[in-house]
Amino acid sequence: xxxxxxxxxxxxxxxxxxxxxxxxxxxxxxxxxxxxxxxxxxxxxxxxxxxxxxxxxxxxxxxxxxxxxxxxxxxxxxxxxxxxxxxxxxxxxxxxxxxxxxxxxxxxxxxxxxxxxxxxxxxxxxxxxxxxxxxxxxxxxxxxxxxxxxxxxxxxxxxxxxxxxxxxxxxxxxxxxxxxxxxxxxxxxxxxxxxxxxxxxxxxxxxxxxxxxxxxxxxxxxxxxxxxxxxxxxx
Amino acid sequence: xxxxxxxxxxxxxxxxxxxxxxxxxxxxxxxxxxxxxxxxxxxxxxxxxxxxxxxxxxxxxxxxxxxxxxxxxxxxxxxxxxxxxxxxxxxxxxxxxxxxxxxxxxxxxxxxxxxxxxxxxxxxxxxxxxxxxxxxxxxxxxxxxxxxxxxxxxxxxxxxxxxxxxxxxxxxxxxxxxxxxxxxxxxxxxxxxxxxxxxxxxxxxxxxxxxxxxxxxxxxxxxxxxxxxxxxxxxxxxxxxxxxxxxxxxxxxxxxxxxxxxxxxxxxxxxxxxxxxxxxxxxxxxxxxxxxxxxxxxxxxxxxxxxxxxxxxxxxxxxxxxxxxxxxxxxxxxxxxxxxxxxxxxxxxxxxxxxxxxxxxxxxxxxxxxxxxxxxxxxxxxxxxxxxxxxxxxxxxxxxxxxxxxxxxxxxxxxxxxxxxxxxxxxxxxxxxxxxxxxxxxxxxxxxxxxxxxxxxxxxxxxxxxxxxxxxxxxxxxxxxxxxxxxxxxxxxxxxxxxxxxxxxxxxxxxxxxxxxxxxxxxxxxx
Amino acid sequence: xxxxxxxxxxxxxxxxxxxxxxxxxxxxxxxxxxxxxxxxxxxxxxxxxxxxxxxxxxxxxxxxxxxxxxxxxxxxxxxxxxxxxxxxxxxxxxxxxxxxxxxxxxxxxxxxxxxxxxxxxxxxxxxxxxxxxxxxxxxxxxxxxxxxxxxxxxxxxxxxxxxxxxxxxxxxxxxxxxxxx
Numbered sequence: 001x002x003x004x005x006x007x008x009x010x011x012x013x014x015x016x017x018x019x020x021x022x023x024x025x026x027x028x029x030x031x032x033x034x035x036x037x038x039x040x041x042x043x044x045x046x047x048x049x050x051x052x053x054x055x056x057x058x059x060x061x062x063x064x065x066x067x068x069x070x071x072x073x074x075x076x077x078x079x080x081x082x083x084x085x086x087x088x089x090x091x092x093x094x095x096x097x098x099x100x101x102x103x104x105x106x107x108x109x110x111x112x113x114x115x116x117x118x119x120x121x122x123x124x125x126x127x128x129x130x131x132x133x134x135x136x137x138x139x140x141x142x143x144x145x146x147x148x149x150x151x152x153x154x155x156x157x158x159x160x161x162x163x164x165x166x167x168x169x170x171x172x173x174x175x176x177x178x179x180x181x182x183x184x185x186x187x188x189x190x191x192x193x194x195x196x197x198x199x200x201x202x203x204x205x206x207x208x209x210x211x212x213x214x215x216x217x218x219x220x221x222x223x224x225x226x227x228x229x230x231x232x233x234x235x
Numbered sequence: 236x237x238x239x240x241x242x243x244x245x246x247x248x249x250x251x252x253x254x255x256x257x258x259x260x261x262x263x264x265x266x267x268x269x270x271x272x273x274x275x276x277x278x279x280x281x282x283x284x285x286x287x288x289x290x291x292x293x294x295x296x297x298x299x300x301x302x303x304x305x306x307x308x309x310x311x312x313x314x315x316x317x318x319x320x321x322x323x324x325x326x327x328x329x330x331x332x333x334x335x336x337x338x339x340x341x342x343x344x345x346x347x348x349x350x351x352x353x354x355x356x357x358x359x360x361x362x363x364x365x366x367x368x369x370x371x372x373x374x375x376x377x378x379x380x381x382x383x384x385x386x387x388x389x390x391x392x393x394x395x396x397x398x399x400x401x402x403x404x405x406x407x408x409x410x411x412x413x414x415x416x417x418x419x420x421x422x423x424x425x426x427x428x429x430x431x432x433x434x435x436x437x438x439x440x441x442x443x444x445x446x447x448x449x450x451x452x453x454x455x456x457x458x459x460x461x462x463x464x465x466x467x468x469x470x471x472x473x474x475x476x477x478x479x480x481x482x483x484x485x486x487x488x489x490x491x492x493x494x495x496x497x498x499x500x501x502x503x504x505x506x507x508x509x510x511x512x513x514x515x516x517x518x519x520x521x522x523x524x525x526x527x528x529x530x531x532x533x534x535x536x537x538x539x540x541x542x543x544x545x546x547x548x549x550x551x552x553x554x555x556x557x558x559x560x561x562x563x564x565x566x567x568x569x570x571x572x573x574x575x576x577x578x579x580x581x582x583x584x585x586x587x588x589x590x591x592x593x594x595x596x597x598x599x600x601x602x603x604x605x606x607x608x609x610x611x612x613x614x615x616x617x618x619x620x621x622x623x624x625x626x627x628x629x630x631x632x633x634x635x636x637x638x639x640x641x642x643x644x645x646x647x648x649x650x651x652x653x654x655x656x657x658x659x660x661x662x663x664x665x666x667x668x669x670x671x672x673x674x675x676x677x678x679x680x681x682x683x684x685x686x687x688x689x690x691x692x693x694x695x696x697x698x699x700x701x702x703x704x705x706x707x708x709x710x711x712x713x714x715x716x717x718x719x720x721x722x723x724x725x726x727x728x729x730x731x732x733x734x735x736x737x738x739x740x741x742x743x744x745x746x747x748x749x750x751x752x753x754x755x756x757x758x759x760x761x762x
Numbered sequence: 763x764x765x766x767x768x769x770x771x772x773x774x775x776x777x778x779x780x781x782x783x784x785x786x787x788x789x790x791x792x793x794x795x796x797x798x799x800x801x802x803x804x805x806x807x808x809x810x811x812x813x814x815x816x817x818x819x820x821x822x823x824x825x826x827x828x829x830x831x832x833x834x835x836x837x838x839x840x841x842x843x844x845x846x847x848x849x850x851x852x853x854x855x856x857x858x859x860x861x862x863x864x865x866x867x868x869x870x871x872x873x874x875x876x877x878x879x880x881x882x883x884x885x886x887x888x889x890x891x892x893x894x895x896x897x898x899x900x901x902x903x904x905x906x907x908x909x910x911x912x913x914x915x916x917x918x919x920x921x922x923x924x925x926x927x928x929x930x931x932x933x934x935x936x937x938x939x940x941x942x943x
Contacts, residue, residue: 045538046692048732060731065538084728091697093851100943101847101854101912112942121908121940122850122900124721125701126708129859129895150690169533169690172516174700176690215943 006072021063021074022050032076033085033114035149037064038201039225041156047149049085049114052076060084086118094125095174096132097146098204104144104217105205111149112204130174137187140210141199143178148206150176154198157224166192178206200224236493236500238379241370244492248371253290255330257281258307260359262296262445263477264438265303269320273304276323284327295446297359298347300438301598302340307359314340345615346597351578351604353586354562358446358600363481366488369449375494377568381457382502390461391417394564396572398584403429403520403557404634404660405736406583406649412554415544416462419552424464426455426506427529427548427555430471430478431513431520434632435683437663439588440558442600444471444478447562448485452495452508454561457568459506462554467508470525473515482510517687521735522555524689535689536735557661559588580606583648587659593629593666594620603647610643613666620668627667627751631660633680633687634740636747637673656747658740673752674759678706680744688737695738698729702745709759716760723749766815766927769801770845771835773828774855774896775821779846780804782913783818789920796927810834816926818845818909818919822855823897827890836903841926844905847912847942849898854912856896864892907932910942 002017008030015024020043025032036047045062052063055073063076075081092098092111100106132145155167155178166189170179180189199207200219208217259265259274277291297305302316306326315326315337322337329335352358362368369375381390395410416424428451432440444451455467471479486508489495497505511529518524519534526548528534547553563585567575579585583605589612592598596618603612609628619625627637636657638645645651649659667676685699705722708714726742726749733739749756772780780803786793800814801807810831817839823832836842847853861867873880883889899905909922918939925932934940 044691046734048692048694048734051732062538083724084732087725087728088693088697088732091693091701094701095697097857097860099847099851099853099857100941102857103943106943116937116941119935119940121910121934122844122898122905125725126704126901127852127856127859127898128700128704129856131860131862149693150696152691171690172518173685173688173690173696176696 004068004070006068006070006074008074009076015068017068019068021052021061021066021068021072024068025063025076030076031117032063033117034064035110035114035203036151036153038153038157038221040228041153041160041201041224044152044156047088047151049088051081051084053078053081082118086120089114089118089120090123090125092149093120093123094127096128096130096148099146102214103147103205104208104212104214105147106215108215108218109205110203128174135180135186136210137185138189138192138194138210139187140194141186141196141207142210143180143186143207144205145177146206147204148178149204150178151203152178153201153203154178154207157197157201161224161228162193162195162197164191164193167198197224197227238376238383238500241375241379244367245371245373248367253288254310255286255289256309257289257291257326258294258297258309258359259291260295260297260303260305261293261363262300262442263475264296264300264442265305266477268303270304272320273306273318273323276320277306277326280323280327283324286327289327289330292362293364294360295358295363296355296442296600298350298355298601299340299597299599305340306337312342314342316340344597344618345611346599346601346618349607349611349616350602351586352602353566353575353578354443354450354559354588355446355600355602356566357450358442361447363446363448364484366449366485366492366494369447373569374449374565375453377565378453378456378460378494379500381460381568382500382504387417387461387463390457390568393567393572394461397567397575398572398579399560399563399567399575400583400649401557402559402563402587402661404631404658406659409556409560412544412556413458413461415542416464416552416554419545421551423466423551424462425548425551425553426459426462426464426467427522427525427543427553428455428467428469428561429520429522429525429555429557430469430475431525432475432558432661433472433517433520433687434634434661434663435680436590436592436629436665437632437661438590439600439662441475441478442590443558443562443588444475445481448478448481449489450562450565451558452485452489454564455508456495456499456506457564458554458556458561460504462552464554465505465507467506468511468529468548469508470511470513470519470529472513472519479510479512486510516689517683518689518735518737521737524735525555526553535691536737538734559662579604580646580648582650583659587647587662589662589664591617591664591666593664594625594668594671595666596621605648606646608644608646609638612647612664613643617666620666623668623670625666626669626671627673627676629657629665629667629676629744630663631658631740631743632663633683634658634736634743635660635663636743637667637676637751638747639751656750657743673748673755674706674710677745677748678703678710681706681741684737684741688741692732692734692738694729695733695735695741698725698733698738699741701725702729702742706745709756712759712761714760716757719749719756719760766797767800767811767813768797769799769810769814769817769835769839770804771801771817771819771821771831772803773819773821773832773849773899774824775846775848776854777803777820778913779818779820779848779911782846782911782916783919785916786920787916789916793923810838812838814839816841816843818843819849819899820845822848822852823893823899823902824855825890825892829893829902832899832903841906842899842903843907843909843922844899845909846914847910850900850908850910851942852896852898856898859895863894868892907934908940909934910940912943
């Protein structure tokens with residue numbers, strides 16, 4: 001496998017051929033914020049938090065799906081990117097009802113962590129305060145759409161790792177919702193194997209174990225990658 | 236089918252023509268104004284006077300849609316407008332010196348005389364429901380020529396030298412795209428015709444398909460030969476029932492005539508075309524979303540690269556072009572690259588079809604050489620606004636921008652329109668007069684984009700909703716100058732970070748109206 | 763050095779931020795060396811005074827009294843701090859916003875769900891009318907500093923107050939200072 005050498009933020013980086021900018025950056029301890037990205041499932045480039053500047057490219061590129069190219073010059077932390085990332089996080093907080101104080105994921109939430117990382121001390125946009133459902137028809141798990149950021153990690157892990165495709169997205173734009181089966185209540189979704197991978201994958205407090213109360217919803221999101229690695233490499 | 240058979244069909248069809256031909260538009264615009272009963276009544280009126288020298292022909296769009304139903308009498312060359320069924324007998328009587336009760340249009344008006352019809356050469360002339368009518372107009376000869384006398388590389392060379400650029404909006408060089416697909420490796424390749432026209436006020440592609448469906452099919456077949464594809468799809472929106480019906484009929488006829496399917500013109504070339512009907516999502520006009528939809532998945536875009544030319548439908552090389560692009564192909568093959576390149580502007584060759592709508596006297600479909608000015612289109616061809624003055628012209632639909640009256644002398648070509656903050660787009664052109672509030676216009680397009688955002692990427696999904704909210708704050712007098720600055724900032728963010736063209740261009744109507752009509756925003760802002 | 767005139771305000775919130783303020787414990791004695799507490803729910807002052815240097819505003823703007831007070835505070839205060847999540851985001855106080863207009867909500871709670879003798883609360887001059895929605899403070903008046911947290915932990919409050927007392931630019935970053943919840 002050939003190696004590639006390129007630059008991130010003036011630092012010379014070596015990477016394997018075919019690796020993405022995000023993978024190479026992480027290996028070298030360079031932080032690029034992500035939300036829809038999850039090790040172990042396909043990357044979709046949807047949250048736009050990992051956008052980086054590449055010299056010679058007019059467009060910003062998502063680090064999670066952009067392969068490293070020899071001598072590429074990448075910037076991950078410019079003034080413009082910092083401002084855009086903060087705005088994206090603010091838009092998420094304004095879009096649904098993310099109330100950390102009463103959230104099961106408080107303290108263990110990727111969205112909360114991102115808000116800290118981008119320096120969001122308040123949201124400059126007006127909150128939409130939409131009315132969202134909470135589905136606790138499943139005996140073990142629940143989904144609170146107030147907290148959902150539509151990253152589709154649950155959809156991908158269910159389809160690609162568990163292989164049942166219980167989750168999908170219905171509706172579009174601001175009305176989009178993750179759904180189970182043909183939009184049945186989760187508890188009536190016949191395809192669901194109750195494996196709990198979606199619970200592991202969820203970055204926020206949207207999908208939770210029933211019985212968890214404020215701040216109790218801890219999870220090991222790395223497990224998904226272990227499962228995939230174990231399966232593919234027969235550890 | 237071989238060339239002699241094709242020519243025999245044409246000859247037979249032409250021999251059947253009667254001396255006097257009454258053409259009645261049966262495209263959707265005129266149909267909704269009652270064209271079908273007009274046509275029926277005309278046929279009855281001809282039968283009543285027992286004139287075998289007259290034929291009544293259902294044809295496609297004649298262009299002046301705002302004045303429909305339209306009826307044209309040839310060879311005398313009289314155009315009747317706003318025709319009612321009751322007018323039919325008088326139109327027949329007028330052939331013998333009587334007085335027609337329907338108003339007459341002016342075929343010498345710049346609306347007609349300034350047009351240059353390449354894509355629309357058969358529109359309003361041939362019967363779109365009969366393949367013979369297309370063949371009589373020279374149809375499928377370009378395909379024969381290509382299959383028997385040209386290599387795929389030669390075809391691509393002609394298209395490249397013609398200077399044709401994609402008519403779907405972005406203006407990517409068509410020859411280059413074809414060459415990329417041709418060079419990409421795949422066990423199978425596909426050709427896709429994007430007929431998911433969705434811009435508010437745009438109806439070019441619908442009209443082309445309704446008026447001359449075989450031209451699009453022939454263009455697709457030539458493209459398939461050039462890139463090495465054997466399967467094509469026309470992705471057309473469900474809101475275009477007549478276009479779908481005429482496409483279905485055209486594909487069935489072409490198959491029956493051996494012009495689609497296996498062994499076309501006995502040249503060892505196989506190409507099939509199927510229709511895929513969209514379900515009313517604007518974003519499916521974006522090529523990666525469109526392909527997802529064809530594959531039976533949720534129609535959402537994905538990051539590019541990889542481009543469809545490399546990895547498209549089911550991961551195979553796929554050529555995606557728009558309806559109008561394909562419709563340009565047969566004439567280019569027939570008349571040569573040099574002929575096409577001699578038409579139009581320096582970097583934008585050929586013609587462009589525009590749907591001229593809004594506050595304008597002559598609403599309808601026009602095809603003009605690239606490089607004519609907006610003023611010629613709006614004032615000369617369109618006849619200007621009925622009352623007051625032109626304030627702005629919106630091009631490119633929700634992805635485009637508003638060009639102020641002061642810039643009406645801008646030539647219509649890809650680069651010039653981009654320079655003034657708009658885009659060519661697919662060809663929607665909405666004229667606004669001075670009674671129009673530009674903040675309202677921006678809001679209209681933003682609401683459209685917000686409703687049509689697929690929701691996959693955050694900047695577009697949440698950004699359009701927030702921009703719409705901020706425009707509403709401005710309109711209701713609750714916004715401050717700081718909000719205006721924040722809106723501008725948000726526009727830039729959504730433009731630069733969204734995943735696909737929908738989000739990347741959604742802020743354009745706001746940005747362009749803020750640029751040219753800032754005082755209208757400031758008048759609404761407090762503090 | 764001149765002593766800072768400090769006020770603390772309690773709008774629509776649970777007073778948890780004030781409790782956290784009291785958690786400063788013995789540091790309050792040190793604080794007292796630098797400030798005069800000129801207005802606070804912890805002190806019996808009826809009218810919000812003029813020329814206040816710093817106001818810690820707890821709670822969201824939920825009713826007409828809140829609205830009146832926060833405008834007065836803004837007019838008379840140099841540095842306005844949105845103090846805690848309710849002030850910064852609306853937080854728990856704003857949980858009613860997705861449920862629609864307040865009248866319908868009051869009707870559900872006080873009439874439909876009442877076990878005995880349900881009636882709409884109505885006491886003009888005593889119980890302030892609810893606003894159509896609950897607003898974070900910065901939606902109503904400009905805010906100078908945001909201190910998130912539900913409540914902001916005492917060390918966070920102390921860090922901010924130390925920055926204020928020291929003068930100069932105020933900079934709050936990192937998990938210790940700006941984590942919500």
